[in-house]
Amino acid sequence: MESIGVLMMCPMNSYLENELEKRFNLLRFWTSPEKSVLLETHRNSIRAVVGNAFVGADAQLINDLPKLEIVSSFSVGLDKIDLGVCKDKGIHVTNTPDVLTEDVADLAIGLILALLRRLCECDRYVRSGKWKQGDFKLTTKFSGKSVGIIGLGRIGTAIAKRAEAFSCPINYYSRTVKPDVAYKYYPTVVDLAKNSDILVVACPLSDETRHIVNRQVMDALGPKGVLINIGRGPHVDEQELVKALTEGRLGGAALDVFEKEPHVPEELFGLENVVLLPHVGSGTVETRNAMADLVVGNLEAHFSGKSLLTPVV
Amino acid sequence: MTTTSFTQVLPRVLFVNRHAAMGVLGDSFVASTKFEILKAFESPLLLPEFLADQSHPVSAIIAPVAVPVTADLIRLLPNLRLVVTTSTGVDHVDLVECRRRGISVANAGSSYSEDVADTAVGLLIDVFRRISAANRFVKQRLWPLKGDYPLGSKLGRKRIGVVGLGSIGSMVATRLEAFGCQISYSSRNRKPSVPYHYYMDVQEMASNSDALVICCELNDKTFHLINRDVFAALGKQGVIVNVARGGIVDEDEMVRCLREGEIGGAGLDVFEDEPNVPKELFELDNVVLSPHCAYTSLEGLEQLGKVLVGNIEAFFSNKPLLTPVL
Numbered sequence: 001m002e003s004i005g006v007l008m009m010c011p012m013n014s015y016l017e018n019e020l021e022k023r024f025n026l027l028r029f030w031t032s033p034e035k036s037v038l039l040e041t042h043r044n045s046i047r048a049v050v051g052n053a054f055v056g057a058d059a060q061l062i063n064d065l066p067k068l069e070i071v072s073s074f075s076v077g078l079d080k081i082d083l084g085v086c087k088d089k090g091i092h093v094t095n096t097p098d099v100l101t102e103d104v105a106d107l108a109i110g111l112i113l114a115l116l117r118r119l120c121e122c123d124r125y126v127r128s129g130k131w132k133q134g135d136f137k138l139t140t141k142f143s144g145k146s147v148g149i150i151g152l153g154r155i156g157t158a159i160a161k162r163a164e165a166f167s168c169p170i171n172y173y174s175r176t177v178k179p180d181v182a183y184k185y186y187p188t189v190v191d192l193a194k195n196s197d198i199l200v201v202a203c204p205l206s207d208e209t210r211h212i213v214n215r216q217v218m219d220a221l222g223p224k225g226v227l228i229n230i231g232r233g234p235h236v237d238e239q240e241l242v243k244a245l246t247e248g249r250l251g252g253a254a255l256d257v258f259e260k261e262p263h264v265p266e267e268l269f270g271l272e273n274v275v276l277l278p279h280v281g282s283g284t285v286e287t288r289n290a291m292a293d294l295v296v297g298n299l300e301a302h303f304s305g306k307s308l309l310t311p312v313v
Numbered sequence: 314m315t316t317t318s319f320t321q322v323l324p325r326v327l328f329v330n331r332h333a334a335m336g337v338l339g340d341s342f343v344a345s346t347k348f349e350i351l352k353a354f355e356s357p358l359l360l361p362e363f364l365a366d367q368s369h370p371v372s373a374i375i376a377p378v379a380v381p382v383t384a385d386l387i388r389l390l391p392n393l394r395l396v397v398t399t400s401t402g403v404d405h406v407d408l409v410e411c412r413r414r415g416i417s418v419a420n421a422g423s424s425y426s427e428d429v430a431d432t433a434v435g436l437l438i439d440v441f442r443r444i445s446a447a448n449r450f451v452k453q454r455l456w457p458l459k460g461d462y463p464l465g466s467k468l469g470r471k472r473i474g475v476v477g478l479g480s481i482g483s484m485v486a487t488r489l490e491a492f493g494c495q496i497s498y499s500s501r502n503r504k505p506s507v508p509y510h511y512y513m514d515v516q517e518m519a520s521n522s523d524a525l526v527i528c529c530e531l532n533d534k535t536f537h538l539i540n541r542d543v544f545a546a547l548g549k550q551g552v553i554v555n556v557a558r559g560g561i562v563d564e565d566e567m568v569r570c571l572r573e574g575e576i577g578g579a580g581l582d583v584f585e586d587e588p589n590v591p592k593e594l595f596e597l598d599n600v601v602l603s604p605h606c607a608y609t610s611l612e613g614l615e616q617l618g619k620v621l622v623g624n625i626e627a628f629f630s631n632k633p634l635l636t637p638v639l
Contacts, residue, residue: 113435126602141610165491
């Protein structure tokens, strides 16, 4: 398989790079100063693309690679891949579901606790020596607060299960009601926000869910409500979010994702009711290795004529 | 028939220091028609002079951790009949002296056990997933410059050893079970009704754990319970979370282990000499520090106020204390 060209779109994991290099002719898109030259030179040997949450395979790239057979994403999110064009051309697409579900759900709860109990600010308080001058102020309890989840897929369900252990009543919004689920369904995101103390974004990003958390939703969540985003930056109207936070109309936010990563709105840096993370939802050694194994496994299966491990339906 | 109204002398309850909750809740924190609060902190006099100045004796005292109820303090309060602490821990109360003088003691019960358990879990996730460190990274504008942040460690399937399975320890355990952690515990006595593996010896538990969460009380047996041997058993990837009392951990040894990479990280809400924190810890990214505020949520303190009032009212109506210690 060493002659099969696999184009990796950006640095994402050195274990993955090593494993791909052992099996295929790995081409690193980001190291080429002239990307169009790279594509032109290798257009007949590139049969696979490996992308992630930052860079995938858009229509232009797919059209520049006539021998492309498979796009294997080092992520569960598919918003950076033009699925329509892939389908039209019969190009297979795989992602990394399940292996990262727990990590993302763990982080969502970790963010809720960090935000409500001000763990990051407490740590800063101690490190700055301020504790010697007086106690930290009161924070907000998490246990028992209502959690509203947008999207009750694998990740949303895992978040609900964890929040239940903190005696939190669970509400959710989904395109349709889930029949076997004991949580309270709300038909609109605004209703969900109105009836929840904590709103968590856990749905896939699509045209329908872009800016699903808009000004109306933020106002419904209110000055005592908090927003947790472990989905995709474009789920939230970021400009409105900044205004809602700086004007005190929203109680707080903990964000792992942003509209234009790694850029984060400047106004958020100084706010003590905001926790900001550099897109680390699946960022553990164990999970990234498992994701890498899935990417490699899917490519190996495809090129040996076997069934794909995690094809996107 | 005539009715005679009595000017009842209400029991006087001494409040030595201004509690954090009073700053937010005001006098409603501990308000009752059945007793009177005497606020020593509002007087410029030193406590002995303040007490000598009172016309009516003090029969109860509200004792936060910052106000140790020592034999000396008890001597200043000859009419003292009840001590009510604002903490679950009573290591700051001379129980021997209280017993000798027939003084009843009540604690905060599980008023804020949930809050402390929540913080313990929050600190554990923070250390394993580097939340505070990564938040600093972003807020210092380093993300566009330095690219990806170093990977953390998965919480699922980690073996967590809970030291002390009281109300806080049990709540920590049930929360962490939902994350797929494997729970074991060490306690004075085995608890037959719990599903977790029991260890009589903390060091043995440490050698079979990825993290220890300290939830036990501080007493003679638990002072420096977490020592060099336990840290060695916990190992280079091991994490310690302490939401109990600083004295349970040999702090100097812990600092040395952290600096030399002998253990993997720590989440600490309590220290041996608060508010002093070893400044060597400030250089470490795998440590999350908290100023003894695991219990201070607004809701937890409202609940604490109810328990304080409930205990005092019950005592002076000759009813059983809600959360008796002695």
